[in-house]
Amino acid sequence: MKKLPLLGAIALLIAAQTPAYxxxxxxxxxxxxxxxxxxxNISSASSDDWEENLLEGGYLAPGYESGVLIADGLSTCIYDLRGVFADGSEVEDFNLNLCDLGGYTFTD
Incomplete structure (x- = not known):
């Protein structure tokens, strides 16, 4: 798996608005x-809304991965994820325990 340096910014986008906890x-x-x-997009499972697009102005190409840091100050591991792809497809996955998973992979 290749790492895409540009998307290291994902961590900064999530963490920029909140102090580290x-x-x-x-x-x-x-x-x-x-x-x-x-x-x-990633949101706490208790939220009814998606947070902002963390790839604004960028993308994650097939075969690449990036680290994501959620520094929202919440003491939860349960999040909802949403991905939108260049071909128009969309994936939503709910109530994921990201502490247990350690990662998430979008596939066809």
Whole structure:
């Protein structure tokens, strides 16, 4: 799996608005689909809304991965994820325990 340095900014985008807490959560995001991941949203499972697009102005190409840091100050591991791809497809996955998973992979 290749790492895409540009998307190291994902961690900065999530962490930029909040101070670091002991409950910060890190996981790997991988794109094993056949299309570029052009939008990525993550929200606490208790939220009814998606947070901003963490790939704004960028993308995660097939075969690449990037580290993600969630520094939202919450003491939860349960999150919802949403990915939108360049081919127009969309994936939503709910109530994921990212502490147990340690990562998430988008596939076809």
């Amino acid at each position: 002991a409950d910060d959560l890190e996981f790997m995001l991988a794109n094993e689909s056949s299309a570029d991941l052009v939008e990525f």
